Structure formats: C-alpha cells, structure tokens
Amino acid sequence: MSEPKTETSSQARSTGVVSVAILCSRLLGLVRDQLLNGLFGAHFTGIFTAAFRTPNMLRDLFAEGALSTAFVTTFTKKIKNEGDEAAWVLGRKMLALSVCFMSMVALAGVAVAPWLVRLLNPGWENPASLELCTRLVRIMYPFITIVSVTALVMGMLNSKKVFFVPAVASAFFNLGCIVGGVAVAWLIDPGFREGHITEKGLTGFAIGTLIGGLMQLGIQLPSLRRVGFRFGMDFGWKDKGVSEVLHLMWPSLIAAGGTQVGVFLNSIFASFTPGHEAANAWLANAQRLQQLPLGLFGVAVATVTLPMLSRLATEGVTPAFRGALAKGLRLVLFLTLPSAVGLSLLADEIVSILFEHGKFTAADVAATAAPLQAYAFGLVFYSAIKVLQPAFYTIGRRFVPMMSSLGVIALTAALNSITVFVLHWDHTALAWATALGLACNFLALYLSMRKFADGLETRLLVQGLIRLLAGIAVMGAVCLAAKFTLLAGWQHMGFILRVAALGGTVTVAAVSYFTVTQRLRVEEAGEFIGIVSRRFKRYP
Numbered sequence: 001m002s003e004p005k006t007e008t009s010s011q012a013r014s015t016g017v018v019s020v021a022i023l024c025s026r027l028l029g030l031v032r033d034q035l036l037n038g039l040f041g042a043h044f045t046g047i048f049t050a051a052f053r054t055p056n057m058l059r060d061l062f063a064e065g066a067l068s069t070a071f072v073t074t075f076t077k078k079i080k081n082e083g084d085e086a087a088w089v090l091g092r093k094m095l096a097l098s099v100c101f102m103s104m105v106a107l108a109g110v111a112v113a114p115w116l117v118r119l120l121n122p123g124w125e126n127p128a129s130l131e132l133c134t135r136l137v138r139i140m141y142p143f144i145t146i147v148s149v150t151a152l153v154m155g156m157l158n159s160k161k162v163f164f165v166p167a168v169a170s171a172f173f174n175l176g177c178i179v180g181g182v183a184v185a186w187l188i189d190p191g192f193r194e195g196h197i198t199e200k201g202l203t204g205f206a207i208g209t210l211i212g213g214l215m216q217l218g219i220q221l222p223s224l225r226r227v228g229f230r231f232g233m234d235f236g237w238k239d240k241g242v243s244e245v246l247h248l249m250w251p252s253l254i255a256a257g258g259t260q261v262g263v264f265l266n267s268i269f270a271s272f273t274p275g276h277e278a279a280n281a282w283l284a285n286a287q288r289l290q291q292l293p294l295g296l297f298g299v300a301v302a303t304v305t306l307p308m309l310s311r312l313a314t315e316g317v318t319p320a321f322r323g324a325l326a327k328g329l330r331l332v333l334f335l336t337l338p339s340a341v342g343l344s345l346l347a348d349e350i351v352s353i354l355f356e357h358g359k360f361t362a363a364d365v366a367a368t369a370a371p372l373q374a375y376a377f378g379l380v381f382y383s384a385i386k387v388l389q390p391a392f393y394t395i396g397r398r399f400v401p402m403m404s405s406l407g408v409i410a411l412t413a414a415l416n417s418i419t420v421f422v423l424h425w426d427h428t429a430l431a432w433a434t435a436l437g438l439a440c441n442f443l444a445l446y447l448s449m450r451k452f453a454d455g456l457e458t459r460l461l462v463q464g465l466i467r468l469l470a471g472i473a474v475m476g477a478v479c480l481a482a483k484f485t486l487l488a489g490w491q492h493m494g495f496i497l498r499v500a501a502l503g504g505t506v507t508v509a510a511v512s513y514f515t516v517t518q519r520l521r522v523e524e525a526g527e528f529i530g531i532v533s534r535r536f537k538r539y540p
Contacts, residue, residue: 021167026292028174030354033288035178036205037281038358042367044199046280047129050121051136052209053267054109055143067098067148069390070248072155074241076311079159084228090241091156092234097242098148099233109141120264123271132199139206146213153220156229165223173216181208248393251402262412262437263287266430269416275367279427282367285355286431290375293339294383297332309394317395317453325449326457328387330464334524336383338513341472342506343376345479349487349502353495371431378435381442388445397452404444408437464522471516478509 036045071094078087109116117133124130154166185192185204192201225231270279312321343350347369356365389401412433419429450456482505493501517525 021164022170022295024168025170025174026295028171028178030288030292032174032177032181033285034354034357035182037285037355037360037364039197040199040202041359042275042278042281042361042364044132044202044277046275046277046282046284047133047199048136048202048205049280049284050117050267050277051133051206052140053120053264054116054137055140055147055209057263058105058144059147067245067249068151068155069393070245071152072159073248073390073393074245075155076159078241080311086241087156087159088229089234090239090245091152091229092232093236093239093242094152094245095149096233096235097237098152099145102145102148106141106144109144110138113137113141120268121271121277122268123273124276126277129277132202136202136206139203140209143209143213146210146217150213150217150220153217153224157220157223157227160227162223162227165220169216169219172219173212176212176215177205177208179208180211181205184208184211248398251398254402254405261409262434265409265413265416266427266434269420269430270427272420273425273427273430275427278364278367282364283371283427283431285351285368286372286375289343289350289354289372290379290382293336293343294379294386297335297339297383309391312394321395322453322456325387325391325453326461329384329456330461331524332383332387333380333461333465334468334517334522336380337468337472338475338510340376340379341476342479342509343379344373345476345483346502346505347372347376349490349498352490353498353502367427370428374428374431374435377432378438381435381438384442385438385445388442388449391449392445392452395452397448400448401445404441404448407444408441411440412437464524467520467522468517470520471513471522474516475509475513478512479505482508 033045036048040048075087075090078090113134114130117130117137121130121133150169154169157163157166181204183204184207185201188204189198189201191198192204221231266283267280270283271277273279275282309321309324312318312324348365351365351369351372352362355368356362392398392400415433415436416430419425419433423429446456450458482501486501486505490498490501514525
C-alpha cells in the first residue's frame with residue numbers, strides 16, 4: 001500500500017520541479033514572439049513562423065514526442081533489467097543513429113526548400129514572401145539534427161530521475177534565440193542598427209534558432225556526465241535495444257504527429273484565408289499562449305509520469321500503474337481547467353498586453369484573441385493527451401494512439417476543407433477544428449485505456465471534477481465581474497494601468513480558485529501549493 005502512495009507523492013513533487021523550470025522557458029518563448037511581432041509585424045512574423053514550422057514540428061515530435069517516448073520507455077526498462085552500463089550502450093547507439101539519419105534529413109530539407117515552401121503555403125500569392133521563407137528554411141533546417149540529440153539526452157536524464165536541468169534547458173533555447181537573434185540581426189542588417197528594421201533582420205533570428213538549439217543541448221551535457229554517461233558514437237545498430245526503440249517509435253511518431261499534422265493542415269488552409277501570411281502569426285501567437293499552461297502543466301506532468309509508468313509497467317498493469325496514471329490525469333485537470341477558463345474569458349486583454357506593441361496593431365489583437373478562445377477549449381484535452389498517450393507504449397498497446405491520431409487528422413482535414421473552401425470562414429475556424437479534434441482524441445484514448453487498465457479511477461476523477469467546477473464557477477465570476485468594471489475602460493487606459501488591472505484580476509481569480517478547491521478538499525490543490533511554496537524556499 002505504501003509504494004503507490006510514495007510513487008504518486010514523488011510524482012506530484014517532481015511535477016512541481018519541472019513546472020517551475022518550464023515556466024522560465026515558456027516566458028522566454030513568449031518574449032521571443034513579442035520581439036518578432038513587435039519588430040517585424042504580423043506579415044513578416046507569419047513568414048518566419050512558416051519557415052520554422054517544419055523544424056519546430058520535428059522538435060515537438062522528437063523532444064516531446066515519438067523519439068523521447070520510445071527511447072525513455074526502452075531505456076528505463078534497460079536500467080531496471082540489465083543495469084546502467086547496458087543502458088548507456090543503448091544511449092550511444094541511438095545518438096550515432098540519430099545524428100546520421102537526421103543530418104541526412106536536414107540536408108534533404110535544405111535541397112528541397114523551394115518546393116517545400118510552395119507546398120506548405122499554396123495560398124500565398126507574393127513571390128517575395130516565398131523567396132524570403134525559402135531562405136529562412138535553409139538556415140533553420142540543421143536545427144533538426146541538434147534537437148534529435150537533445151531529445152535523447154533529455155530522455156536519459158529523465159530516466160535517471162533528473163528532471164529540473166532538462167526542463168530548464170529549453171529556457172536556454174529561447175534565450176539563445178533572443179540574444180543570438182538580436183545580435184546577429186544587428187550585425188547583418190544596417191536598418192536594424194539605425195532603427196529602420198526590415199525583413200533582412202529575420203535572417204538573424206533564423207540563425208538565433210541554431211544558437212539556441214546548441215545552448216539547450218550544451219547545458220545538459222555536464223548533468224549527463226555526472227549521472228554516469230560517457231560520450232561516444234556506437235554504430236552497432238543491429239541491436240535488440242535499438243530495434244525495440246524503432247519498433248515503438250514508428251507508431252508513436254504517427255500518433256504524436258496527429259497534432260502536428262493538424263498544425264500543418266491549419267497553416268496550409270490558413271494561406272487561403274483573408275490573412276494569408278499574417279494568419280500564420282495570429283494562429284501561432286494564440287498557440288503560444290496555449291503552450292504556456294500546456295508546457296507548464298501538461299508537459300511537466302507527462303515528463304515525470306512516463307519514466308514512472310515505464311518502471312511500473314514491467315510488472316504489468318498493476319494498481320500502482322493505474323493509480324499513477326490516474327493521478328497524472330487529475331493533476332492535469334486541476335491545473336489546466338482554470339488556465340483554459342482564464343484564457344478564454346480574458347483573451348482580448350491578455351493578447352493586448354503581451355503583443356500590442358510596435359508593428360502589432362489592435363486589428364492583430366482581435367485576430368489573435370479569437371483563435372485563442374478556441375485553443376483554450378482544447379488546452380485541457382491536449383494536456384491530458386500528453387499524459388495519457390505515452391502510457392499506451394509502456395503496456396505494449398502502441399497502435400491505439402496511432403489509429404486515434406489518424407482519425408483525428410481525417411476529421412480536422414474535413415472540417416477545415418468545409419470551413420475554408422465552402423463556408424469561407426477565417427482562420428478562427430481552423431483553431432476550433434483543432435480543439436474539437438483534441439477532444440475526440442482524448443475521449444478515444446481515455447476509453448481505450450480504461451478498458452486495458454481495468455478501470456482508471458473514473459469515479460475519483462468525476463468527483464474531483466465536480467469539486468473543481470465549483471472553483472471554476474467562482475473564478476469565472478471574478479473574471480466576468482472585472483470585465484464589466486475594472487477592465488471596462490480598457491481602450492482608454494495607459495499600459496501600466498492595463499497591466500495592473502489585468503494582473504489584479506488574474507491574481508484574485510487564481511486565489512479564488514485555489515481557495516475554493518482547498519476548502520473542498522481537492523487533494524491536488526494542497527499538494528501542488530505545498531510543492532511550489534517549498535520550491536521557492538530552497539533549490540530543487
């Protein structure tokens with residue numbers, strides 16, 4: 001009885017560590033996006049977003065997706081069954097394989113960049129936009145090789161129960177993008193130095209992504225050495241462990257790719273909407289705000305839960321396995337529901353505060369806030385999928401997420417085709433299609449896992465949800481009351497007053513939510529608040 005309790009307590013504690021680390025990264029990512037939008041405007045930021053789309057998609061697939069999931073599952077079992085040295089050998093083999101394969105992918109991407117850009121942005125009519133996008137793609141494609149190595153390093157550290165350094169490393173990626181991007185842009189663009197910023201400065205930010213990728217990898221290498229790994233390249237790929245990783249990886253790649261393919265589809269369809277290039281920036285800005293709580297809570301819980309489930313799954317689908325997975329889902333629900341409601345009710349004010357600067361106009365704010373409300377709806381489902389999906393690979397049911405993901409791709413493609421080409425709706429409809437797809441994907445995965453795991457503590461989940469809804473109701477009332485009183489004169493307020501008004505609203509709403517959930521004895525409320533408060537008192 002004590003083991004499950006110990007595991008779930010450790011799970012919540014480690015989640016707090018990762019959450020604080022990821023917060024730094026997400027905030028720096030937000031600063032990067034603010035810089036791009038403010039310096040270059042939605043049009044050119046949309047072109048940059050389109051150019052970074054493929055490398056960034058592969059970052060999500062590998063760093064937080066297929067390679068990471070398959071490798072951590074196999075690597076953790078290797079440690080438990082054969083010891084550390086056998087696991088390190090597997091790590092060196094996978095490093096060599098990843099560097100070789102992804103380098104070839106990067107070279108191919110550079111070679112076919114003009115056709116790739118045209119294929120992914122068929123609605124663009126301006127040749128200058130296509131030419132600029134192609135140049136940026138060629139600069140950023142080598143990022144794929146860097147991020148594949150980073151994914152393996154993160155996986156090895158997480159498997160050794162080192163969570164903070166890999167989580168905070170992504171902050172160094174964004175820091176490199178910002179500092180490196182500004183520095184290189186200042187060097188190569190005379191207009192950037194003189195205050196007459198042109199699209200040429202985007203080249204500097206493209207180079208900045210490579211600088212950031214190297215910084216994210218480099219900051220983790222000392223920690224990996226401390227846990228016992230000795231660097232080297234092992235080309236003996238005819239290995240049982242390598243085969244197992246690849247065996248798990250390809251269905252995981254398709255499953256994890258469902259959301260990413262949805263993003264691709266959105267950008268393709270967005271090129272046909274009235275916004276054209278700018279629609280990419282509007283959707284990306286909305287997704288950035290969705291990604292903040294997603295990374296802070298959903299990815300944090302998933303990062304901690306996967307190695308734990310991999311260890312527990314070696315003994316089958318036990319009560320400890322079921323409890324750890326259910327605990328992860330309850331944590332995600334507790335943390336993301338208020339985030340989703342807050343983003344939806346205060347979308348215009350949040351986007352205005354963060355992005356309405358420089359060349360980013362009030363019209364851009366409205367065009368970003370609308371899809372943000374859709375992405376806020378999908379946030380809870382997306383975060384739960386991050387926890388639930390990898391669990392299927394630990395119990396050998398890797399095809400279930402793949403089939404669910406393929407169904408979601410077909411659904412979103414059909415919805416996008418109807419809304420863009422038949423109904424002629426704008427880019428907001430694409431965000432709603434994505435959110436609906438996430439809801440369907442979660443429902444399919446939850447029902448399937450409930451069957452395979454012989455229950456998933458659904459009664460506890462529902463009971464907790466009912467209590468959470470009371471906290472959500474109070475929080476929502478605070479937000480709505482503020483919109484009609486404190487925030488009513490938004491357009492006539494100065495920036496400082498806007499920040500104070502919105503900050504006060506968010507603070508009161510958050511305190512209300514946590515107070516109500518604590519009073520109703522929601523277990524996760526007490527645990528998470530205690531973890532965060534302790535974390536600020538000492539180094540993790």
